[in-house]
Amino acid sequence: MPPKDAHDERLLIAAAQKDPARFTELYEEHFERVYAFVARRLRNRDDAEDVTSEVFRDALANLKSFEYRGAPFASWLYRIASNAIADRWRHATREQGTALADPPDDSAQANPEAVESRARLFRQVATLPADQRRVIEMRFAEGRSIAEIARQIGRSSGAVKQLQFRAIQNLRGSVETRSRAKAKKPVSKNG
Amino acid sequence: MANNTQSEQLDKIISALLGPPGAPVSRAEAARAANMTLAPVFELIRDLRDLPRPNFKARLKADLERRASMASTAKAAPEFRVSATPYLSVRGASAAISFYEKALGATVLSRIDQPDGRVGHAELNIGGAKIYLADEFPEIDFRSPQSLGGSPVRVHLDVPDVDESARRMVAAGATVVRPVADQFYGDRSGQFRDPFGYTWTLSTHKEDVSPEEMRRRVAAESQRAPKAPAASPEKAANPVRGGFHTVTPYLIIPHAADWIDFVTRAFGAEERFRAKRPGAEDIIMHAEVKIGDSMLEVADANPEYPPTPSTLLLRVNDPDAVYARAVEAGATVFDPVTDHDYGSRGGTVKDASGNRWHIFTPTPGSNLFAAFGSVTPHLYATEPVRLIEFLEKAFGGEEIYRAEMPGGGIPHAQVRIGDSIVALAGGRGPGPYTSMQSTLHLYVPDTDALYVQALAAGAAPIQPPADQPYGDRSAGVRDPFGNRWFIATHMKDVAF
Numbered sequence: 001m002p003p004k005d006a007h008d009e010r011l012l013i014a015a016a017q018k019d020p021a022r023f024t025e026l027y028e029e030h031f032e033r034v035y036a037f038v039a040r041r042l043r044n045r046d047d048a049e050d051v052t053s054e055v056f057r058d059a060l061a062n063l064k065s066f067e068y069r070g071a072p073f074a075s076w077l078y079r080i081a082s083n084a085i086a087d088r089w090r091h092a093t094r095e096q097g098t099a100l101a102d103p104p105d106d107s108a109q110a111n112p113e114a115v116e117s118r119a120r121l122f123r124q125v126a127t128l129p130a131d132q133r134r135v136i137e138m139r140f141a142e143g144r145s146i147a148e149i150a151r152q153i154g155r156s157s158g159a160v161k162q163l164q165f166r167a168i169q170n171l172r173g174s175v176e177t178r179s180r181a182k183a184k185k186p187v188s189k190n191g
Numbered sequence: 192m193a194n195n196t197q198s199e200q201l202d203k204i205i206s207a208l209l210g211p212p213g214a215p216v217s218r219a220e221a222a223r224a225a226n227m228t229l230a231p232v233f234e235l236i237r238d239l240r241d242l243p244r245p246n247f248k249a250r251l252k253a254d255l256e257r258r259a260s261m262a263s264t265a266k267a268a269p270e271f272r273v274s275a276t277p278y279l280s281v282r283g284a285s286a287a288i289s290f291y292e293k294a295l296g297a298t299v300l301s302r303i304d305q306p307d308g309r310v311g312h313a314e315l316n317i318g319g320a321k322i323y324l325a326d327e328f329p330e331i332d333f334r335s336p337q338s339l340g341g342s343p344v345r346v347h348l349d350v351p352d353v354d355e356s357a358r359r360m361v362a363a364g365a366t367v368v369r370p371v372a373d374q375f376y377g378d379r380s381g382q383f384r385d386p387f388g389y390t391w392t393l394s395t396h397k398e399d400v401s402p403e404e405m406r407r408r409v410a411a412e413s414q415r416a417p418k419a420p421a422a423s424p425e426k427a428a429n430p431v432r433g434g435f436h437t438v439t440p441y442l443i444i445p446h447a448a449d450w451i452d453f454v455t456r457a458f459g460a461e462e463r464f465r466a467k468r469p470g471a472e473d474i475i476m477h478a479e480v481k482i483g484d485s486m487l488e489v490a491d492a493n494p495e496y497p498p499t500p501s502t503l504l505l506r507v508n509d510p511d512a513v514y515a516r517a518v519e520a521g522a523t524v525f526d527p528v529t530d531h532d533y534g535s536r537g538g539t540v541k542d543a544s545g546n547r548w549h550i551f552t553p554t555p556g557s558n559l560f561a562a563f564g565s566v567t568p569h570l571y572a573t574e575p576v577r578l579i580e581f582l583e584k585a586f587g588g589e590e591i592y593r594a595e596m597p598g599g600g601i602p603h604a605q606v607r608i609g610d611s612i613v614a615l616a617g618g619r620g621p622g623p624y625t626s627m628q629s630t631l632h633l634y635v636p637d638t639d640a641l642y643v644q645a646l647a648a649g650a651a652p653i654q655p656p657a658d659q660p661y662g663d664r665s666a667g668v669r670d671p672f673g674n675r676w677f678i679a680t681h682m683k684d685v686a687f
Contacts, residue, residue, distance in 0.1 A: 020259035027255055031248050039241035040558055049244070053251050060255055060262070086402045114556050118238045125242060141242040143209065146202060158195065164205070165198035168232055171239075 010068055023060050026073065031056075032119035034077050040118075041085050045141075051088065055081045078112075124174050132167035135160055201232070208236050233532075237556070277346050279324040281387040282335040284310035287324060290385060291315055294363035295348070295356070297322070318350060336388025345382070345390045353379050353395040360385075360393065375408035376400055410434070431634040432663070432681040434463070434486055437609025439632040440568040441488040441677065443499045444544035447475040450489060453542055457520040458482050458505065458513065483507075483565025488632055499675065500545030501629040502569040504614055506560060510537050510550045517548065533594070533603070534559045559592065562605070562612050571627050572672045575601040575617030581670055582606045582613065585648035586633065586641065608633070628673035638680040642666040645678065661685050 012029070016022040034055050039048040058080050059066075066076060125136055134153065138144045146164075150157045281287040288310070291297040300314040300321075309326035327335040336342040350356040357371050360383045368390055371381035380394035400408075412433070431437065444450060454460035460480040468474040474491045481487075482505070492498035507513045514528050517540045525547060528538030537551025549569070553560040572578040582588035583606070591612075592605040600618035607613075613631075635641045639656045645668045646652060653667030653675065665679035 020262045021256070023259050024252060024256055027252060031251075032243075035243045035248075036241060039243070040556065041561065045244060048241075049247055049251075052243075052247075053254070056251060056255055057258065060258055083402060090402070111555050118241060121235070121238050122242055125239075136239065137242065137245045139205065140209070140239045141244045158198075161198040161202045162195075165201050168201060168235065172232055172235055 009073055013063070013066065013068060013073060017063055017066070020060060020063070023063065026059075027056055030074055030077055032122040033074055033115060034081060036118035036122065037078055037115045038081050038085070040115075042088075047088070051081060051084050054084050058084070121171065124171055128167055128170055132163050132170065135163045136167045136171075139164060204233065205236055208233075209240065234556075274321070276321045276323055277344070279322065279346075279387075279389060280327045280333045280335045281324055281389075282327050282337045283387065284313065284324055284326040287385075287387050288313060288315070290363060290387070291317070291322070294360045294365060294385065295391075296359070317348065320348060322346070342389055345392055347392040347394060350393050350395055353381065353393050356393045357381050357383065360391070365391075373397065375412060376405055430636045430680045431609075433684070434481065435634055435681075436485065436564060436611045437634055438568065438611035438613055439486050439488055439634075440501055440503060440566065441490070441630040441632045441675075442501055442544070442546060443490050443492050443496050443630050444546065445492055445498055446544050447478065447489045447491040448473060450542065450544045450546075451475075451478060451480060453520050453522070453544075454480055454482060454487075457517040457522065457542075458507075460487075485564045485566035487566060498545065499628050499630045500547075502547040502549065502571070502627060504563065504567040504569050505548050505550045506563050506565055506567070507550055507552055510552050514538050514540065514550050517542075517550065522548070530554070533557075562591065562607065564611065567612050567614050568629060568631055570613060570615040570629055570672070570674060572615065572617040574672075575604060575615055578615055578617065578670075578672055579604060579606055581648055581650075581672075582608065585645040585650055585668075585670070586635075586676075587644075588613070609635070628675070630675040630677070632677045632679065634679055634681060636680060638664045638666050638678050641678050642668065645670075645676065650676070658682070 009029075012022070012025055016026055031052075035048065035052050038051045038055070039045075042048045042051060055077055059077060066073075125133060128136065131153070135149055138149045138152065139146075144152075146157050146160050150160045153160070155163075279287075288297070288299060288302070292299070295317045297315040297317045300316050302313040303311045305311045305326075309328075310324070312323065312325050315322045315324065325333070327333055327338060329338065348356075353371055361367060365383040365385050368382035368384050371379060371393070373379050377396060377398045377400035378394045379397050380392055382390055382392050384390045442450070451460070451462055451465075455462065460482045462478065462480050463486070464477070464479040466476045466478065468476050468491075476490060478489050479486055480489065487503075490496070505513070511528050518524060522540035522542050525539040525541050526549075528536065528550070530536045531551075534554045534557030535551045536554065537549055539547055539549045541547050551560075570578065579588075579590050579593070583590065586608050588606040588608045590604065591607050592603070593601060594603045595601055596618075602616055604615050605612050606615065633641075642652075642656050649671050650668035651671075653669055656664055656666040656678075658664050659679075662683045662685035663679040663681050665677055667675065667677050669675055
């Protein structure tokens with residue numbers, strides 16, 4: 001899914017501000033991004049899902065107060081996410097009875113390009129052939145072993161490994177095609 | 192077309208990188224596999240580890256749709272408001288009501304007097320906030336602060352103009368516990384005790400403060416704190432001294448003064464405190480330096496405290512530059528800076544006092560060092576698993592990461608204690624560094640309890656808990672691996 005240009009995004013936000021039901025369009029556009037941003041900063045999937053939910057619920061509840069000032073909508077979502085993560089961290093330290101202190105520095109991970117590329121990868125997984133996608137989801141998102149997957153989908157372990165191999169090759173292929181296409185594009189893209 | 196060997200190799204890498212959560216990851220094996228033919232997919236696999244669970248996106252979407260439709264239809268729906276109301280037990284409720292009318296502008300919403308003259312129940316409105324109160328009834332165990340010798344509950348009252356409210360409160364007869372002042376979290380507030388034993392926080396919200404700004408202010412404040420002794424009993428009740436974290440490396444080393452020069456030049460350390468031995472100006476009894484967000488303590492070794500140089504992991508943005516500066520400042524080269532496949536770029540130097548510094552930066556996207564501060568102590572043990580167990584039992588540590596070698600050694604593990612990380616490594620049997628023993632300083636809420644817990648977990652006593660002239664209560668133990676731990680609770684700030 002190509003990123004919407006600023007004008008489209010503005011219209012989408014304005015529409016959702018008038019009619020909250022339109023918010024799901026913004027959600028569809030930004031889900032992978034926010035999840036990619038959040039997941040790297042938290043230790044487990046339950047936390048990542050909690051915080052991602054919190055971010056979009058907050059964004060929905062406060063959408064009226066969002067003012068378009070040129071920065072992409074995603075950076076507003078990232079800010080909500082950073083605060084939610086910081087809160088969680090502060091809460092955790094308080095529960096342990098220790099002092100208010102600096103949360104882990106995440107500057108090394110705050111690379112929007114890297115977040116974007118992970119988000120693209122997640123979307124790419126959804127476009128894989130069904131059997132490959134299922135194997136990738138079970139293996140990575142659900143953390144299952146080859147043997148478990150083999151049992152579940154009724155194939156041999158060898159076959160599951162083959163599906164996994166082909167899926168990774170497909171994903172790798174599309175990553176490369178994209179970066180080549182990107183390299184050819186003209187540099188100026190302000191509009 | 193995929194052949195069997197390739198898909199097997201790929202799965203080896205994936206298995207090594209995935210592992211079930213919390214299970215050991217054999218990085219060595221992953222690295223070996225990666226070096227074979229499949230290195231380019233390494234990053235892709237790492238990114239896939241964050242893949243969201245398949246039904247999560249749809250679930251959250253359904254939830255948002257439900258909320259969105261509620262937001263558009265249920266605007267005027269009546270709302271059930273949850274509220275909590277303080278119910279004060281006072282000796283002399285009638286007088287208290289008059290006082291709150293004068294001091295806080297309270298109005299009486301309702302009042303029920305008992306035949307015996309006591310107030311059975313009264314409801315006050317203070318600027319829109321509700322307060323219930325009644326006379327004390329010892330017969331039903333409803334006792335006032337006067338009977339109990341104080342109240343642990345404080346009433347927080349948001350008012351439009353805290354300075355005006357404070358004047359009124361004091362004029363009516365309240366005493367000042369903490370004068371009105373701007374607080375780091377954006378409120379202006381003060382505390383006042385009324386004649387009936389209750390403490391009120393009067394507060395006016397002045398500005399919204401972001402979490403980052405709050406942290407900055409707290410840090411700035413805590414640096415000033417030691418110079419403003421005991422201004423506030425609350426700050427003093429914080430068990431961790433201002434600017435410190437739960438774990439602080441304590442370097443007991445030769446040439447401490449030269450060492451401070453070294454860390455200042457090499458790592459931009461700031462000296463925060465220095466106590467010299469009276470009559471021997473070149474000997475440091477105790478000094479404190481800050482590197483990034485971490486404090487380090489240092490003292491000259493002596494016969495009672497022989498040297499325990501340490502290994503420290505120094506997290507920086509540009510390891511190559513810092514490494515070069517360290518060497519220029521006199522450190523000797525130990526390991527040059529290289530990229531490490533487990534997610535960092537770094538190299539190791541040794542300073543003139545014998546400490547080893549691993550200067551590193553996490554690889555962008557790597558999560559492994561997310562919990563690290565600027566300086567993280569690193570311990571070695573011949574039996575690393577036992578060391579981890581000790582840290583858990585003795586200090587309530589939590590293992591958050593462990594890598595295991597095929598043969599059983601642990602090249603890297605992380606244990607969280609309070610807000611800090613202790614890194615450690617070790618093999619089966621003695622290795623090149625297992626003789627290194629460190630000294631660490633641990634700030635905890637209750638020194639006495641933790642001292643007992645540490646002894647129960649197998650530590651040997653060095654010194655029992657005692658109050659120190661510098662405001663800490665502290666104790667010392669030696670763990671079964673020879674590391675020294677000073678356990679301390681900061682009781683009060685003392686000016687030096």
